[in-house]
Amino acid sequence: MKEDVLIFGGNSFLAKAFNDKYKDAYAIHNVYRNDQTKQLNFDFESDDTESINNKLNGNYKAVLFFQGLNPSVGAKDIDVEHFSRMLKVNLVTPTLLIKNLAGKLSEGALVLFISSVAKKKGSYDPAYGSAKAGLIGLMHSLANAYNQLRFNVVSLGLVENSPVFNNMTEDFRQKHAGRMFNDEFIKVEDVINIVAELINNKSINRADIEIDGGYN
Numbered sequence: 001m002k003e004d005v006l007i008f009g010g011n012s013f014l015a016k017a018f019n020d021k022y023k024d025a026y027a028i029h030n031v032y033r034n035d036q037t038k039q040l041n042f043d044f045e046s047d048d049t050e051s052i053n054n055k056l057n058g059n060y061k062a063v064l065f066f067q068g069l070n071p072s073v074g075a076k077d078i079d080v081e082h083f084s085r086m087l088k089v090n091l092v093t094p095t096l097l098i099k100n101l102a103g104k105l106s107e108g109a110l111v112l113f114i115s116s117v118a119k120k121k122g123s124y125d126p127a128y129g130s131a132k133a134g135l136i137g138l139m140h141s142l143a144n145a146y147n148q149l150r151f152n153v154v155s156l157g158l159v160e161n162s163p164v165f166n167n168m169t170e171d172f173r174q175k176h177a178g179r180m181f182n183d184e185f186i187k188v189e190d191v192i193n194i195v196a197e198l199i200n201n202k203s204i205n206r207a208d209i210e211i212d213g214g215y216n
Contacts, residue, residue, distance in 0.1 A: 002027040003106075004058035005199065008042070008097070009067030011035065013162045014114065014195075017188045018064070022196060029058060033067070044089040053100040062110040062199045063101065065094050070164055071118070071125030078126060086127035091134050095142065102146050108202045112195065113139060115155040115208070117215045136208055143206050150205040152198050157212030160185035180213030 003026055007015050010030030019028055031040040031052060042052040044067050069089050073082045098111060105111075116123075116132040123129035135153050143151040158165055158176040165173065165185065177183045191211055198204055 003061040004029060005062045005064065006056065006058065006060045006101075007031065007064045007066055008044070008094075009033070009065070010038070010040075012066040012068070013159070013188065014191065015064075015066045018066075018192045018195060021189070021192055025196075026061070026199075027058075029056070029060075044093040045085060046093075049093065049096045049100055053097070056101065056104060058104065059106050060101075060104060060109055061106055062112065063098070063105065064110075064112045064195065066114060068114065069128070070167070071123050071128035073127065074124050075126050083127040083130075086125075086131045087134070090131035091138055095138065098142055098146065102149065105149055107148055109149050110199050111142070111149055111151045112198060113151075113153045115153050117155060117157050117210075117212045119155060121215070139208070140206060150202065152204060152206070153208045154191065154194060154198075155208055155210045155212060156191060157186045157215045159188055159191065161188070176215075179215050182213075184213060186211055186213060 005026040006029045007018065008031045009015050010032040015030060019030065022028065029040065031042050032038045033041070033043050035041060040052065040055060067089060069086055094113065113135045115135045118129040119133040119136065139151045139153050157180055158173065177185060194209060194211060
């Protein structure tokens with residue numbers, strides 16, 4: 001019998017890649033944002049975490065937080081609404097979801113967050129950089145509270161063909177490439193292979209795994 005994996009952000013670039021490769025290995029339950037054609041829907045800007053919790057029944061082996069907001073507002077244009085929205089989607093709502101879901105996760109289950117090189121290099125969008133840096137503190141805090149679970153973070157460099165990649169100018173892409181190993185972008189298959197390893201390797205806990213080509 002396949003083990004259950006829960007993914008938030010079912011329409012995301014990473015979720016689609018994970019589903020494509022591992023749909024035969026796991027019973028994958030995707031939660032989508034405002035897609036009424038799907039059974040499981042949840043908006044991370046909502047305060048009603050109980051609505052999705054009541055629809056989730058499985059003894060999940062992993063919860064993968066693939067939801068997110070791309071950087072979009074520069075420091076000189078930032079406002080309270082944008083900053084609050086970024087923190088809510090990345091930090092506040094995942095915390096409340098785990099509070100409600102902890103009893104539905106198997107012993108040693110993985111909870112995975114996706115961070116970015118922006119946590120250490122910054123971002124033109126300070127809300128994005130702050131949220132991605134905050135995931136490290138969130139990981140350790142939740143690991144303290146729920147020691148029957150494993151919490152890990154994967155911090156990504158620029159992933160080839162991702163939405164962020166596709167929205168960049170070629171010059172900006174090359175600036176990123178020049179700071180990574182062999183001037184190469186991160187491959188999505190390399191990312192999801194690490195995610196699969198984290199699901200099964202119970203020796204890995206409280207780790208921030210940087211898949212960024214040694215970005216410097």
